[in-house]
Amino acid sequence: MDSADRFSEIARSFQASEIRELMKLLGRPGLITFAGGMPDEEHFPHPEIISIIESLTPAQRAAAYQYGPTPGYPPLLEALSSYLLEKGIRCGSDNLIVTTGAQQALHLVARILLDPQDVVIVEDPSFIGAMNAFLSFRALLVGVPILSDGPDLERLEKAVKLHSSRLKFVYVIPNFQNPSGITYSLEKRRLLLEMAEKHDFLILEDDPYCELFFEGEETVYRSLKSMDDHExxxxxxxxxxxxxxxxxxxxxxxxxxxxxxxxxxKQSVDACSPSFSQVVAAEYLKRGLCAHYVASMRRVYHDKCRTMLDVLERELPSTVSFTRPKGGFFIWLTLPTGADARTVFQECVEHGVAFVTGAGFCIEAKGEERIRLAFSNASLMDIKKGTALLCSVLRKYYPPR
Amino acid sequence: MDSADRFSEIARSFQASEIRELMKLLGRPGLITFAGGMPDEEHFPHPEIISIIESLTPAQRAAAYQYGPTPGYPPLLEALSSYLLEKGIRCGSDNLIVTTGAQQALHLVARILLDPQDVVIVEDPSFIGAMNAFLSFRALLVGVPILSDGPDLERLEKAVKLHSSRLKFVYVIPNFQNPSGITYSLEKRRLLLEMAEKHDFLILEDDPYCELFFEGEETVYRSLKSMDDHExxxxxxxxxxxxxxxxxxxxxxxxxxxxxxxxxxKQSVDACSPSFSQVVAAEYLKRGLCAHYVASMRRVYHDKCRTMLDVLERELPSTVSFTRPKGGFFIWLTLPTGADARTVFQECVEHGVAFVTGAGFCIEAKGEERIRLAFSNASLMDIKKGTALLCSVLRKYYPPR
Known part of the structure; x- marks a missing residue:
């Protein structure tokens, strides 16, 4: 029997994305990939995790294997409160909920706030997983360009005023943004918060990369939340x-x-997030292993980023520009006007290197002229080789004038 | 700032359930609880799980810690296909998706099928987590009574005809139903499938307890899916x-x-289910540990059920009837007409034993006259003591006439 005519209105709008389809082609052995925004899988803290699992107390084991409370495993909520306090974010169990990945948090926020035709203002470009979560509730996305130090605040204020009657929130990734790698200046963080107060809107701040800065002090990358006096x-x-x-x-x-x-x-979405993971994560925080791990991973990602930037600086034609991230996983390339990143993609994959083309990330920005490179999960050798390959293809298509 | 006026239309309808609120009171030390439908936490297969985790290959580790494909970890999909084939269910990766608990599967099915005012026919009583998932998409629930061998098929057919224009699916738990403990006869399974074909509706079959039968052969409890030739x-x-x-x-x-x-x-709901869990579950199936574990757990749950039934048979007043489950976790009590299980609940909690009152499970059935007892996660001693306590309170309120 055919079920297609039984789907809900929203489900009929769900379509396979071009990027997801492309990603399926990336299983090819030997292909160097800068496509997925995935952490380095050579360095997961396996010994620490095994040691935690082996030393679980009977009470922790029971909690790890059993259903847990919907808002999260209480010792994890406690450990997270302390961890966040160090970052200037004050929260108790009244303000904190554990989710099945941050993706679920995006889904839940969208679910409780968005009716069809409601407006969400996003950075242009922005994170696909977030935009898809908003679109899956039939929200309208309005893009505001990001400059080298954060969003174009004039354009943002215009958009806020224009859409004030249906605006539900502004979605931002202030640190090492996905996909652009851009970081907000402290000044822009303050101005954005002031604007939210002045025009009465909510900010959804997504901060997955905050620990992974390459330079300067952590305070430079402080969250909007830590400066937020008005919820x-x-x-x-x-x-x-x-x-x-x-x-x-x-x-x-x-x-x-x-x-x-x-x-x-969340109760009807998945009842609770994985208890096993939560028990491990709580111990991981409590034992101070997180701080140790991220300190070492900062160096790993910094090296990878530096290696990729070195090749780009040396071998990219002058017709192509790129961002220099201060942390995170991504570098964002801008090809010349009229370029088509998909052609470059196809030729690159044939030569053995993959990335993600920009279209999926962009609202008004010209995504077909953009490329996202994730340096996070490739080896230094692959980064050198793959980036050089990409540069040679780009030199062919867009030679320096 | 107050956010209440920003909520989506659907979110405004989300209310804390009476049961969930009651459950929060159950943390009291020493309280014997038959409330949560939770597996026995004395018998989780901890040594097997530890042994799997310690022997993961480097490739398995990388998969366990990394993001995974949205439909599931491929070796788990494979292992599941073999496991389901033994139960007469044929499926390949085209037909199989891993979810974050079956609760997420309920959510996803509801999301792709239900528009507001669409009708779902459910057993009356039915599983609260499923009904909440359907209600969270503003579906209308229509209840059909279950008799001792499955749904009242005449009533079901009437409901199907009456709601044919908006009916999206019929939701059933044919084995050891939650909350009633009732199991469908093979004949009713066949008739239900025929009815679905005749009246062109989908069946959502929820089968969490199928392994946990206490008597007879597995084939008696075969799924509708294994007899389903028409998808x-x-x-x-x-x-x-x-x-x-x-x-x-x-x-x-x-x-x-x-x-x-x-x-x-699922892509925008949580991107992928926990990879770590999936890698462990795949090995658990592949090593044949699942079959071994469920065989031993059948005895554990059978003993618990038998112990509870013994006390009920001996000490319950004749004014109260109860189901005798062939498997699963639950016994369902029917108090006399006009009874109020909440009063019994309060007195029982004061005496040190808790359960769930029936109202949340019921559509038209009189939930206030019903009690669900979960024998699954209490010790045999607590089952004896708690059930006797409950019986004494029930004898006081509803003495034999």
Missing amino acids: RVIYLGTFSKTLAPGFRIGYAVASKTIKEKMELA | RVIYLGTFSKTLAPGFRIGYAVASKTIKEKMELA
């Missing part, structure tokens, strides 16, 4: 970059009202 | 009863069209 900000964090994505542990910090509604929504 | 059935399974709920691994078997739509919905 304007819903803050999303994750263990995907500081422990392992395979555990699927994210979290949200929000006002009590919003946290409670997210919890009610 | 009428969406089948839901879980590792929560055969491994551990804390891993949050469920799955759905459906037509290719439905499975693909669920996968698209």
Whole structure:
């Protein structure tokens, strides 16, 4: 029997994305890939995780294997509160909910806030997983360009005024943005918060990469949430970059009202996030292993980024520009006007290197002229080789004038 | 700032359930609880799990810690296909999707099929987590009474005809139903499938307890899906009863069209289910540990059920009737007409034993006259003591006439 005519209105709009389809082609052996925004899988803290699992107390074991409370395993909520306090974010269990990856937090926020035709303002370009979560509730996305130090605030204010009647929130990734690698200046963080207060909107702050800065002090990368005196900000964090994505542990910090509604929504979405992962994550934080791990991973990612930038600086034609991230996983390339990154993609894959073309990330920005490179999960050797390959293809298509 | 006026229309309807609120009171030390439908936490297969984790190959480790494909970890899909084939269910990766607990499968099915005002026919009483998932898409629930051998098929056919224009599916738990403990006869399974074909509706079959039968052959408890020649059935399974709920691994078997739509919905819901859990579950199936474990757990649950039934048979007043389950976790009590289980609940909690009152499970059935007892996670001693306590309170309120 054919079920297609039984689908809900929303489900009929779900389509396979071009990127996801492309990603399926990337299993080819020997292909160097800068495509997925995945952490380095050579360095997961396996010995620490094994040691935690082997030393679980009977009570921890029971909690790890059993159903848990919807808002999260209480010792994890406690450990997270302390961890967040060090980052200037004050929250107790009234404000904190554990989610099945930060992706679920995006889904829950969208679910409790968005009706069809509601407006979400996003950075242009922005993170596909977030935009898809908003679109899956039939929201309208309005893009605001990001400059080298954060969003174009004039354009943002215009968009806020224009859409004030249906605007639900502004979605931002202030640190080492996905896909652009751009980081907000402290000044822009303050101005954005002031604007939220002035025009009465919520900010959804997604901060998966905050630990992974390459230079300067942590305070430069402080969250909007840590400066938020009026509960304007819903803050999303994750263990995907500081422990392992395979555990699927994210979290949200929000006002009590919003946290409670997210919890009610989560009850029927998956009842609770993986208890096993939560018990491990709680111990990981409590034993101070997280701080140690991220310190070492900063160096790993910095080396990878530096290696990729070196090749780009040396071999990229002058017709192509690129961002110089201060942390995170991504470098964003801008090809000349009229370029088509998909052609470059196809030729690159034939030569043995893959990345993601820009179209999926962009609203008004010209995505077909953009390329996202993730340096996070390739070896230094592959980064050298793959980036050189990409540069040679780009030199062929867009020779320096 | 107050966020309440920003909530989506659907979110405004989310309310804390009475049961969930009651459950929060159950943390009291020393309280014997038959409330939560939770597996026995004295018997989780901890040594087997530890042994699997310690012997993961480097490739398995990388998969366990990394993001995984949205439809599931390929070796788990393979192992599940073999496992399901033994139960007469044929499926390949086109028909199978791993979910974050079966609760997520309920959510995804609801999301892709239900528009507001669409009708779902459910057993009356039925599983609260499923009904909440359907209600969270503003579906209308229509209840059909279950008799001792399955649904009242005459009433079911009437409901199907009456709601044919908006009926999306019929939701059933044919084995050891939650909350009633009732099991469908083979004949009723066949008739239900025929009815689905005749009246062109889908069946959502939830089968979390199928392994946990106490008597007879497995074939008596065969799934509707294993008899489904026309892709009428969406089948839901879980590792929560055969491994551990804390891993949050469920799955759905459906037509290719439905499975693909669920996968698209899942992308923005949580991207992928916990890889770590999936890698462990795949090994657990492949090593044949599941069959061994469920065989031993059948005895454990059978003993617990028998112990509870013994006390009920001996001490319950004749004014109260109860079901005698052939498997699973639950016994369902029917108090006399006009009874109020909440009063009994309060007195019982004061005396040190808790359960769940029936109202949340029921549509038209009189929930206030019903009690669900879960014998699954209490010790034999607590079952004896707690059930005797409950019986004494019931004898006081509803003495034999």
